[in-house]
Amino acid sequence: MSRFWGFVKKEFLHIFRDVRTMIILFGIPVAQLLLFGTVITNEIKDAHIAIYDQSKDEVTREITAKLLSSSYFVLDQYLESTEDVEAIFKKGQVKEVLIFESNFAQTLEREGKANIQVIADASDPNMGKLLAGYTSGIINDYMLKEMGELKLPMQIKPEVRMYYNESLQSVHLFVPGIMAMILMLISAMMTSISITREKELGTMEILLVSPLRPVQIILGKVAPYLALSVINAVIILLIGHFAFGVPIHGSWILLMGESILFILMALCLGILISSIANSQMVAMFISMIGLMLPTILLSGFIFPIENMPMPLQVLSNLMPPRWFIVILKNIMLKGTGLLYVWKETLILLAMAVVFTAIAVRKFKVRLE
Amino acid sequence: MNQQIPVITVKDMVKKFGSFTANNHLNFEVYKGEIFGFLGANGAGKTTAMRILCGLSAPTSGEITVGGFDVYTQTEQVKRNIGYMSQKFSLYEDMTIAENIRFYAGIYGISVKQRKEKEQLLLKKLNLESERDKLIASLPLGWKQKLAFSIAIFHDPQIVFLDEPTGGVDPITRRQFWDFIYEAAAEGKTIFVTTHYMDEAEYCDRVSIMVEGRIAALDTPDKLKKQFQSEDMNGVFLKLARRVGSSESGVESKKRINKNRKS
Numbered sequence: 001m002s003r004f005w006g007f008v009k010k011e012f013l014h015i016f017r018d019v020r021t022m023i024i025l026f027g028i029p030v031a032q033l034l035l036f037g038t039v040i041t042n043e044i045k046d047a048h049i050a051i052y053d054q055s056k057d058e059v060t061r062e063i064t065a066k067l068l069s070s071s072y073f074v075l076d077q078y079l080e081s082t083e084d085v086e087a088i089f090k091k092g093q094v095k096e097v098l099i100f101e102s103n104f105a106q107t108l109e110r111e112g113k114a115n116i117q118v119i120a121d122a123s124d125p126n127m128g129k130l131l132a133g134y135t136s137g138i139i140n141d142y143m144l145k146e147m148g149e150l151k152l153p154m155q156i157k158p159e160v161r162m163y164y165n166e167s168l169q170s171v172h173l174f175v176p177g178i179m180a181m182i183l184m185l186i187s188a189m190m191t192s193i194s195i196t197r198e199k200e201l202g203t204m205e206i207l208l209v210s211p212l213r214p215v216q217i218i219l220g221k222v223a224p225y226l227a228l229s230v231i232n233a234v235i236i237l238l239i240g241h242f243a244f245g246v247p248i249h250g251s252w253i254l255l256m257g258e259s260i261l262f263i264l265m266a267l268c269l270g271i272l273i274s275s276i277a278n279s280q281m282v283a284m285f286i287s288m289i290g291l292m293l294p295t296i297l298l299s300g301f302i303f304p305i306e307n308m309p310m311p312l313q314v315l316s317n318l319m320p321p322r323w324f325i326v327i328l329k330n331i332m333l334k335g336t337g338l339l340y341v342w343k344e345t346l347i348l349l350a351m352a353v354v355f356t357a358i359a360v361r362k363f364k365v366r367l368e
Numbered sequence: 369m370n371q372q373i374p375v376i377t378v379k380d381m382v383k384k385f386g387s388f389t390a391n392n393h394l395n396f397e398v399y400k401g402e403i404f405g406f407l408g409a410n411g412a413g414k415t416t417a418m419r420i421l422c423g424l425s426a427p428t429s430g431e432i433t434v435g436g437f438d439v440y441t442q443t444e445q446v447k448r449n450i451g452y453m454s455q456k457f458s459l460y461e462d463m464t465i466a467e468n469i470r471f472y473a474g475i476y477g478i479s480v481k482q483r484k485e486k487e488q489l490l491l492k493k494l495n496l497e498s499e500r501d502k503l504i505a506s507l508p509l510g511w512k513q514k515l516a517f518s519i520a521i522f523h524d525p526q527i528v529f530l531d532e533p534t535g536g537v538d539p540i541t542r543r544q545f546w547d548f549i550y551e552a553a554a555e556g557k558t559i560f561v562t563t564h565y566m567d568e569a570e571y572c573d574r575v576s577i578m579v580e581g582r583i584a585a586l587d588t589p590d591k592l593k594k595q596f597q598s599e600d601m602n603g604v605f606l607k608l609a610r611r612v613g614s615s616e617s618g619v620e621s622k623k624r625i626n627k628n629r630k631s
Contacts, residue, residue, distance in 0.1 A: 002474070002477075003474055003475050003477055006470070006471060006474030006475060007471075007474070007475065009471075010460070010463070010467070010471045013462070013463055013467065014460070014462060014463075017462045017463075018462065201456060201457075201460075201461075202454050202455075202456025202457070202458060203456075203458055203459075203460065205424060205452070205454055205458075206452060206453075206454070206458040206520075207475070208423075208424055209422050209423065209424060209447060209450065209452040209529075210447060210472075210475045210476060211444060211447045211448050211475070211476060211477070212475050
C-alpha cells in the first residue's frame, strides 16, 4: 500500500510542477464558466433600436415608452425618413427599427387597427427573430391592456410560465454543460496525456519491470485526477450557485455521486485513449477531436438534440455527456431524485463498464 | 569471478510475431558476476530477447529462468531480482534527485531507514550531495546517466539489464560509465548489456552476437577475434553479418528488419 501512495505522490508532483497542467486543471474551468456564463447569452438586453414615428401622437408615445421601459431596448435615435432606415442599419449599432404609420391613433380609433412596421437586422437570424418576438409581445401586451375595455367578441389569452427557469437565464443551461465538458476534459484528456507521457519518456518500461502490478500503475496514474476532478466539480457548482444563482434544488449527495460516476467513466475513457495512442500529441488530438467537439456539439449542451437530423440524434446517444447533462439538469433545476434519473445513471454505468473492459484488454495486449 | 553459477538460463527460446520469428531457438547461459554483452544489428532480435528476460514480453516457447526463477510462473520474484535501464533516461526530469530516489525506492518496497542510508552513500559516491534538491532536468547528460544506473541498482538486484545504456553519450562519459558497470559486477551483480558500440564489446567478459533472430557466435572477445581472425570486435561483427547475410537476399533481410522494428 505504501508503494501505491508513493506512486500517487509522485503523480501529484508532476501535476503541481507543470504550469500548463495547472492552468488546464484550474484556470480553464473557471475561465470557461465565467465566459459562458456572462458573454454567451441568448437573452436580449439593451438592444439598440431606432424609431421613425410619422404620427407622434399619444398612442405611439405610449407604445414607445413601454418598449423602452422593458430594459430590453434602448432608443438610439429618432429617424426622419424611410431612407434613413437602410443607412442606420449599415452603421451596425442599431438592430431594429420601428415605423409608426402617420395618423396612428386616429386610424386606430376609426378603423380599429393601425400598422407598425418592425424591421429587424437579421444578419444574425436568431437575434433578429428574438427582437421581433419581444417587440410584438410588448405591443400585444399594450393592446390587451389598453383596449381591454373595448370587449372584443372573443379572446384567447395564453398565460405562459417558464418552469424551472422562470427568468429564462441561459446560465442555468450552461453550468451543467460546462461541468460535463470540463470533467470530460480533465478526466479523459489529462489522464491519457499523463499515461502516454510515461510511455514517451520510457519510464513506463521501468515501471512495468518493477514489482508494481499494471493495475497499480494505472490506478496510481488515475487517482490524482479523480481527486482533482471532484474538486473541480465542487468549484464549478459553487461558482454556478453563488456567482450565477443557478439553483441546486436536489440533493447534493446525489449530485456528487452522479458526478463521481461520470468522472470514473471519463477516466476509463482516458485509459482507453492512452492504450491506443503512443504519444502525448496523439492522445491530445484524440481527446480534443474525439471527445471535446462532440461534447460541445452533440450533447445538447449548446444545440438542442431535438433539432438535429436523425443520424446525429442517434449518434448523440453515444455521447456520455448527453446523459450526464440530463441528470444534472434534473437534479439541479427540477430537484428530482434518483427515481427520475436512474435510466441515465444506468447508461453512464454501462459505458464505464464497457470502457474499462476494453481498456483492460488493450493494456494487456500492449504488454505482450 | 565465480564462473560456473548460471543466473540466466535460456533453452530453445522462440518469439514469434505472427509469421515473423524474432528469436529463433536461442540457447545460452549467463553466469553470476559476469558482464554479458548482447550484440546485434538493429532488428536482429536482441531487444526482443531482453524484453522477454525482463518480463516485459511473453515468449512463444522455451524454458527460461532468470535469477533462478521461471519467467512464466514466477514473474513477481523475477521482477524483484532484476534492475533495468534503457537508453531513454528513466528518471523524471521534473523531480529532484532525492525525489527520484525516494520514488524508485518506494516502488521496490525499500524501508525509509534503509533508503536514507543508501541515499547518502550514493550521493557521496556520485559527488552530488549539494545537488540533492535540484531537478533532474538541470543536470548534465553524463550525470543523469550515472544516476539512472545507480537508481536501477538501488534495490540491489542480482541481475541488471542495460538496453543500449550509452546511446548518444560522448566517449569519455561512456568510459566513466563502464567503470560503474565494472564496480557493480565486482560486487557480484550480473550485467546483461546490449550495445552496438563494438569498442564496448571489448569490455565484456563474454559476448553473444545475434544475426537475424539467431545467436551466431558466443564466446569471450579474445576467442572470437581469434576464431574470426580479426583484430577487433568490429571485424568479427562484419564478418559474421556478411556470412549470414549472403545466404539470404538483401531485400528480404531488410524486410525482416523493418518488420521487427514495427513489432
